[in-house]
Amino acid sequence: MKRLLITGASGLLGLNLALAAQQEHTVLGADRCALSGVPFEQICLDLLAAGAVERLFEAARPDWLIHCAALADLEACEADPALARRLNARLPGELAAACRTRGVKMIHISTDAVFDGTKPGRYTEDDAPAPLSLYARTKLEGEQAVLTANPKAIVARVNFYGFSPSGRRSLAEFFLNNLLAGTPVRGFTDVTFNPTFVGDLADLLLAMLAADLRGLYHTVGAETCSKYDFGRAIARRFGLDESLIAPASVEGSGLTARRAHNLGLEAHKLSTALGRPLPSFSTGLERFYAQYQQGYPQKIRSYQQPG
Numbered sequence: 001m002k003r004l005l006i007t008g009a010s011g012l013l014g015l016n017l018a019l020a021a022q023q024e025h026t027v028l029g030a031d032r033c034a035l036s037g038v039p040f041e042q043i044c045l046d047l048l049a050a051g052a053v054e055r056l057f058e059a060a061r062p063d064w065l066i067h068c069a070a071l072a073d074l075e076a077c078e079a080d081p082a083l084a085r086r087l088n089a090r091l092p093g094e095l096a097a098a099c100r101t102r103g104v105k106m107i108h109i110s111t112d113a114v115f116d117g118t119k120p121g122r123y124t125e126d127d128a129p130a131p132l133s134l135y136a137r138t139k140l141e142g143e144q145a146v147l148t149a150n151p152k153a154i155v156a157r158v159n160f161y162g163f164s165p166s167g168r169r170s171l172a173e174f175f176l177n178n179l180l181a182g183t184p185v186r187g188f189t190d191v192t193f194n195p196t197f198v199g200d201l202a203d204l205l206l207a208m209l210a211a212d213l214r215g216l217y218h219t220v221g222a223e224t225c226s227k228y229d230f231g232r233a234i235a236r237r238f239g240l241d242e243s244l245i246a247p248a249s250v251e252g253s254g255l256t257a258r259r260a261h262n263l264g265l266e267a268h269k270l271s272t273a274l275g276r277p278l279p280s281f282s283t284g285l286e287r288f289y290a291q292y293q294q295g296y297p298q299k300i301r302s303y304q305q306p307g
Contacts (some may be wrong), residue, residue: 001025002209005062005104007047007095008069010034012164013109013198015300017066020202028060030069035165035303048086053094057102064209065106067095070139074113074257077135088138093145100150105209107154108146111139112193112220114157117260122224124266125216132258143216154208156219157265162198162288163297165304171195172288175231179240186248187228193263194220195230197284199291207274217270222278224264233281237289 002025008014009029015038018027022040029035033044043059045052047069070088071077077084092108099106115123116130131137143155161172168174172195178185196219204219225233228247235242250259271278291297 002063003028003061005030005043005056005060005065007031007056007065007067009038009040009042010165010304011068011072012162012169013158013160013201014068015165015303016162016198017068017202017205019300020199021206024206025064028062030056030060034305036305038303047091053091053098057098057104062104065095065099065104066205066209067092067106067108070109070142072111072135074133074135074259075255077133077138078256081134084134084138085141088135089141089145092142093149096146096150096153099153105152105154105212106146106150107156107205107209108142110143110155110157111136112157112159112218112263112265113260114140114143115260115263117191117262119262122264122266123218123262125218125269132260135257136260147216152214154213155216156205156208157217158196158201158219159193159263159265160196160198160201163291163300165300167297167301170198171227171230172234175234175245176238176240176292179235179238179244182241182244184244184246185231186253187226187231187245188250188253189226189228189247190261191227191250191259191263192224192261193227193230194222194224194265194267195281195284196221197279197287199287200279200284204270204274204279208270211274213273217273218265218267219270220265220267220278221281221284222267223281225281233285234288237285238292 027040
């Protein structure tokens with residue numbers, strides 16, 4: 001059993017990861033006290049405040065750190081570049097340096113968005129990043145800061161879905177909420193990615209720490225699909241009307257931040273390192289459906305602090 005510190009513990013990945021890991025580890029979740037009633041210890045602080053990193057490590061005394069906290073909203077990054085750089089680029093390097101000094105094993109959560117999407121096929125860890133948005137640029141800077149400060153750290157590029165405390169943080173929730181309400185939506189046919197169920201991602205991250213990996217890994221599910229096909233697959237599994245999802249292009253979406261068309265990642269390096277196949281899309285979707293049937297969305301929303 002390890003003392004596992006998770007930053008961004010109130011986010012989609014952070015909370016799902018904490019709930020999964022607390023069954024086998026002592027979990028400490030760091031955030032701004034946005035949760036209540038969770039079955040793990042919370043450390044309430046602003047990670048960007050002066051001296052916060054030192055206070056965090058003194059309070060948690062972790063063996064492992066998974067750094068999930070980020071400004072992940074692409075439009076918000078464009079609106080506040082200074083905050084995006086502080087949270088996505090500078091803070092990860094500070095945490096990595098603190099982990100190196102204290103002998104703490106670290107995973108930094110990054111993104112598939114570091115690529116420009118022009119490659120015909122999946123990107124490997126050896127492909128040169130070419131970020132299009134401010135979010136992607138700051139996340140790439142965060143990757144570089146982590147591995148420069150602490151070469152023994154892990155950088156995991158991800159793209160995940162699942163249930164969140166707000167009920168509005170993942171693409172799967174977007175499709176499901178609208179389909180349940182009978183509301184027509186659009187799905188991008190020209191954006192492909194490797195959708196990874198957050199529970200599968202949590203399992204992978206814990207396995208990577210246990211295996212003492214280091215360096216850069218694409219940490220995603222096995223299959224690549226378009227966001228349109230992803231939405232239709234959700235509709236079919238939940239027995240909902242997939243005709244409510246209209247095919248559309250990201251180019252006409254009106255979004256401020258530029259999006260890459262191809263976010264497909266090749267994760268053979270990780271599969272080889274762990275000695276096991278990566279989770280399939282169908283398996284992840286089945287776990288997502290099972291959670292819905294078991295009332296998990298209501299459970300995870302109950303942890304959100306009122307107000």
